[in-house]
Each structure stands twice: as C-alpha cells, then as structure tokens.
Amino acid sequence: MRWDWLFVRRNNGPMTPPVSILLPSEVLLSGPAPHALRLGLLAPLSGLLGVAGPAIINCAILAGEEIARATETVLELVLVDAGGMPETVAREVDLLVGAGLVNGLVGTHTSNVRVAVEARVADRVPYVFTPPHDFSRASAGSVFLGSDPKEHLRQPIAWLARNRRITRWALIGSDYVWPRQVHRAATTVLRELGQRIVLDRLVPMGQVDTAELVAATRHAGADAILVSLVGRDGIEFHRGVTELDAGQSFLRLCTALDENCLIAVGGDSSGELYSAMPTFLQQGDDRHLRLLESYVARFGLTAPLPGSYAEGCYDGVHVLAALCLSGLLATNSAASAAEQLFAASTGIPRDGSELGFDLSRHPMRLARANDTDLEIVGMPSGV
Known part of the structure; x- marks a missing residue:
C-alpha cells in the first residue's frame, strides 16, 4: 500500500x-x-x-x-x-x-x-x-x-417512475448487509408505487459477471435496474454495460455512485445512468x-x-x-x-464565520451521468 x-x-x-x-x-x-x-x-x-x-x-x-x-x-x-x-x-x-x-x-x-x-x-x-x-x-x-434504505429510495424511484414511465425493475446488489436491506426496502417502496420486481439478485462481492447479469435483466424484461453494487463491483458492472453496448437497454438507478466512482467507470453517455445520493458536486x-x-x-x-x-x-x-x-x-x-x-x-x-456543517438529514438528490459528470435532474421531493 x-x-x-x-x-x-x-x-x-x-x-x-x-x-x-x-x-x-x-x-x-x-x-x-x-x-x-x-x-x-x-x-x-x-x-x-x-x-x-x-x-x-x-x-x-x-x-x-x-x-x-x-x-x-x-x-x-x-x-x-x-x-x-x-x-x-x-x-x-x-x-x-x-x-x-x-x-x-x-x-x-x-x-x-x-x-x-x-x-x-x-x-x-x-x-x-x-x-x-x-x-x-x-x-x-x-x-x-x-x-436508511427507505429514505434513500422512495423519492428517486417515485420521480423516475413518474418521469421516465418505468414499471418493471431488476434489483442487483452486492451480497452483504446494506444491499440486502436496500432490496428489502425497495421491495416495499416499489410495491407501494405500483411497480413490479422482475429480477432480484445478490452477487458475491468481487464476483460480478456483467454479461450474465445483463442477459438475465433482458430475459426478465426489466425497464430499469436498481444497482446496489458497491464501489469496485459497481464500477466493473457499469464498465461492462458500456462494453456490451447495453447502456440504452434499460435505465440504471445507483445507490452508491459518486463522481469518483463515475470517473473510475470511464464516464457514461447513455443518458440512462442515474445516481441517488445526498450530495453532488454540481449542487x-x-x-x-x-x-x-x-x-x-x-x-x-x-x-x-x-x-x-x-x-x-x-x-x-x-x-x-x-x-x-x-x-x-x-x-x-x-x-x-x-x-x-x-x-x-x-x-x-x-x-470568525459560519461554515454551517450539516447536522440534519440531507434530502436525497437525483442526478444523471453525462460523461464524467453527475448532473442534478431535480430534488425528487420538489418535482
């Protein structure tokens, strides 16, 4: 190191x-x-x-x-x-x-x-x-x-369902504590919003097979993937989607993608990669x-x-x-x-001045990848 x-x-x-x-x-x-x-x-x-x-x-x-x-x-x-x-x-x-x-x-x-x-x-x-x-x-x-997962997911999913006419979701995440909870929360949130889950997959960490996951998503007929693959696994997945020319096959909503991860991916210009995070550089x-x-x-x-x-x-x-x-x-x-x-x-x-570090919950923001930038498309609570 x-x-x-x-x-x-x-x-x-x-x-x-x-x-x-x-x-x-x-x-x-x-x-x-x-x-x-x-x-x-x-x-x-x-x-x-x-x-x-x-x-x-x-x-x-x-x-x-x-x-x-x-x-x-x-x-x-x-x-x-x-x-x-x-x-x-x-x-x-x-x-x-x-x-x-x-x-x-x-x-x-x-x-x-x-x-x-x-x-x-x-x-x-x-x-x-x-x-x-x-x-x-x-x-x-x-x-x-x-x-927590419900706070993280509800408004971004609602915004996408309303504005992108999404109805069928695949859930793909890493097989450990937080993504398991994300999948449980997503199941509740999606059902409450009248959405349908057509694929639910937890992948062992370090063992992402993007081609197989893309094939399974297509076979299930998903409109969108909720991606809770963390860090390096998420980077490998999104790189693979681009290499397979599958970027426009379905929308991807990520719960752990910030600008550093997007740069590591090599950027994405499909118009179909979204990230829900509390802060983005461009806010x-x-x-x-x-x-x-x-x-x-x-x-x-x-x-x-x-x-x-x-x-x-x-x-x-x-x-x-x-x-x-x-x-x-x-x-x-x-x-x-x-x-x-x-x-x-x-x-x-x-x-002598007030920086104002934040002691309150950040509302979730939703951004779309444009090359190596994450451009905010709205705060879901206000859209």
Whole structure:
C-alpha cells in the first residue's frame, strides 16, 4: 500500500496543518495523548470503496483543521484502512480503543465493517458512521449520519417512475448487509408505487459477471435496474454495460455512485445512468459551495473530487469532535448526545464565520451521468 500521496499532502500544502495524521502503529508505540483530541479515522484505502479513499481523507483533514483553528484544540487523526476484511479492521480498532488511544471513531466505509467494529467497540467510545446505512441500530454508542434504505429510495424511484414511465425493475446488489436491506426496502417502496420486481439478485462481492447479469435483466424484461453494487463491483458492472453496448437497454438507478466512482467507470453517455445520493458536486446551495471553495483552497484543483462519501466524512469529523468537546458524553450515550447536538447546533465557527456543517438529514438528490459528470435532474421531493 502506498502512503506517499498522503505525506506529500501533509508536508507541502498551502499551510502547516494543525492536524496530524498518524498510523495505528505510531500511536500504539507512543501511547495516549492526554493533551490532544485523537480521533480514529476509518477510511477505505483499499477494497470496494478504495477509489473514494483519498478524497475522504482530504475532507477529514479539512474538517480537522477547521476544528483545530476554531477551538484551539490539538487534533490528531489515526488512520485505519477500513477497506480490509471486517474482522481484521475490527481487531485493529479494538486495539486502539482498548489501549485508550482514541477518543472516538468516524467511519466512512461499508456496512459489514461497521457491524464488526460495533461488536468489538461495544460503546466504549462514540462511533460516527457517515454513509447510507442499514436499518439496524444495535449500539447506543453509534451515530448514523446517512439515510436508511427507505429514505434513500422512495423519492428517486417515485420521480423516475413518474418521469421516465418505468414499471418493471431488476434489483442487483452486492451480497452483504446494506444491499440486502436496500432490496428489502425497495421491495416495499416499489410495491407501494405500483411497480413490479422482475429480477432480484445478490452477487458475491468481487464476483460480478456483467454479461450474465445483463442477459438475465433482458430475459426478465426489466425497464430499469436498481444497482446496489458497491464501489469496485459497481464500477466493473457499469464498465461492462458500456462494453456490451447495453447502456440504452434499460435505465440504471445507483445507490452508491459518486463522481469518483463515475470517473473510475470511464464516464457514461447513455443518458440512462442515474445516481441517488445526498450530495453532488454540481449542487449550488451556499453551504456546499463554501465547502468546495475551502477544499480547493486547501488541496488545489487537481485533488481527488470531494464526492458524497467524502463530504459525509467531513460532516462526521465535525460531529465527532463536537461530541467529544461538548461534555455531553459524561452523562449521555453517543446517540443521545448527538440528538441534543442536532437539536441545538447549526455549525462550528470557522475563522470568525459560519461554515454551517450539516447536522440534519440531507434530502436525497437525483442526478444523471453525462460523461464524467453527475448532473442534478431535480430534488425528487420538489418535482
């Protein structure tokens, strides 16, 4: 694994950052840091979501620097590769938590890793999980920032059914925690909207056979595919659809496709590839534009694109730091403390101004691929 891009970013940025990026081996050797706020950053540097890892880490650094400046806190991020096998990641996190080396965890990774980490951490430190999540909420120490499957699906599917005259759906996803929940939620949502499911397939991770899936979809007579193949598997599927010249055979609605993944696909110009995510680079609200301006000023125009996963991690670092600095954890679980923060706060001051990091649920937005861009076609709730 190469770490050189990270250290170049740390040492040669536009300013000396008030945030340190540490590896688990470093903190295991050095021991606790009583005068610093030390947060475990669980980010995918390999595996299914590895393509989004560099942007996720950049956004974590950006958030950490804002927090350090605003609160005059020494802040350290302990970087754990969350792209490995769930139990391997969980054991590494368990070592950090058990030795008292981190004050909390923020994770932007797959749900199977979250389940394993929760089981090991067992509420000993707050754990902020930022991507869309499955329905289970077994731990009072966990804070979920993303949407659940029904929140994620209902409005985008309704918009497409109404505006694209879709009636017959194939469900194709990865065979692990979150896509299974997506399929269950989709079954309910589609039936409520008068839609029909003609194919339901969960694919073992790393074993995507695009030609077979396309043939099965055509044989079933589907108008559209709900794709919940995650990260690298989704990239391979969409590449394969283009190579098979099947891009216009059916509409594809994705639940885990951001701009970095679309670039890795090589773009798509079929006009039939859609993504439902809480944020996209091209949205024009003031809060999002300020975040992009800060990101470009810090990392430059050639940095990895800060897509929805990365922006979620940005919010997650802010939320975790706010929890740790608030004093609420002394008498409340992380989930209860977060609810109090969500009700009371709109953001942490940044350089005397209000950046306004988001503590509320993002409404789902729907975008269509145009080459390597995701162009918003509407917020389904308002269309």
